[in-house]
Amino acid sequence: MKEIIAEFLDMVKERNGHEPEFLQAVEEVAETVIPYIVQHDIYYGKNVLLRMVEPERLVSFRVCWVDDDGEIQVNRGYRIQMNSAIGPYKGGLRFHPTVNASILKFLAFEQVFKNSLTTLPMGGGKGGSDFDPKGKSDNEIMRFCHAFMSELFRHIGPNTDIPAGDIGVGQREIGFLFGKYRKLRNEFTGVLTGKGLTWGGSLIRPEATGYGTVYFAENMLRTKNDNFEGKTVVISGSGNVAQYAAEKCIVIGAKVVTLSDSSGYIYDKDGIDADKLKFVMHLKNVKRGRIKEYVKEYPEAKFVKGKTPWSEKCDIALPCATQNELDIEDAKALLANGCMCVSEGANMPSTNEAIKEFHKARILFAPGKASNAGGVATSGLEMTQNSLRYKWTREEVDKKLREIMQDIHNSCTEYGQEDDGYIDYVKGANIAGFVKVADAMLAQGVV
């Protein structure tokens, strides 16, 4: 089996050798899905996985815009349309200086499996730009978003490809993108999700990824007759996902002790309570400030510059910032400190070596494609409401989100439970995600 996997990965490497993040994501999937393919005649010999690692379409384009000093700026925009076998392409847009084809391809590849797991009819895609929103004025953000959409609009549509937010793209950016699309197409459709509540957005979408990550962890803990009550939780990031993961943890009785950004992390031994979190939300979403400002407001907390929070003692870890933010040494530190559950809010935050360490220790570990799927699932619910020209209540959407996270947990258990009862959620998520897409691809023939 090792040789078959190595041969497949060599083929992928030959075509994508310069894309380390994409290769990492493919390797993690191949290690669990190829043994399943080999055991199942309907998939074997059909090159289904080989087809899945090749994007159906990869669009790259120039984005020119004028900054507040009147200087012309040039950025690069992308949309990766990875797989549409089970529905229109769906996935976020990332605006961050590190964005390149490798990062977006890994995200689009993960999205295919994630969207399949949600039980909703959505294919996978991802896009973005190397544009850095940090330090830009609202007017600069608007001009960039309008310039970006002036090309992207050709490639998307409510039945073709429905982008949403990701790092650096929140409701402000979705507003500017939506406004330009509406103007160019002269139509009001659900072409983007994460919209404002008065113009087609869904209740709970802002909260959904963070809440969903916690709901998934609750499902995992339930298998051990355990829950969040009284647990110490370490969270990385302080953006959309981290904020709402923290909010849900606090509500269900856990103590959140850290948040972070790319400058470092804050540790609050007394716990970040609802009022302190309100301060963080204002700091990050309105003032667009840095997390270290937390310690000015709450001097009993400490700021640790340039470090991730994984060396702090906790029961549960929720990595909610970015890819590869938790490596093997971090995994060892978490385990040594007694961490028993890791639920990924970010996409691929743990390296493959760190995941192996968690598995070796037999702790509860959920990969992002399962545990952070609540965001895109609620985007799917936003699309449904847009199609129905209807609006569900907060309670209705939250109930559906909880059910979806439970369904994803059940799928992971179905495909990932081992003989001794241990649930390998990586294996479960990869195979369950694969089966649905592969079946659709086989039914539709070679296209």
Ligand SMILES: NC(=O)C1=CN([C@@H]2O[C@H](COP(=O)(O)OP(=O)(O)OC[C@H]3O[C@@H](n4cnc5c(N)ncnc54)[C@H](OP(=O)(O)O)[C@@H]3O)[C@@H](O)[C@H]2O)C=CC1
């Ligand atoms: N938004 C959503 O619905 C979904 C998001 N995700 C994933 O969740 C993660 C976070 O996204 P989201 O909260 O939306 O994004 P935001 O832009 O709202 O927040 C991102 C956070 O991560 C930090 N961060 C970004 N890059 C780095 C880095 N290189 N090192 C350390 N910290 C970093 C940011 O700090 P700083 O401000 O300093 O850059 C910020 O605190 C991403 O992996 C995203 O793909 C997954 C599913 C859905």
Ligand SMILES: O=C(O)CCC(=O)C(=O)O
């Ligand atoms: O809501 C969406 O469509 C996108 C969410 C996303 O980008 C993700 O799940 O990583």
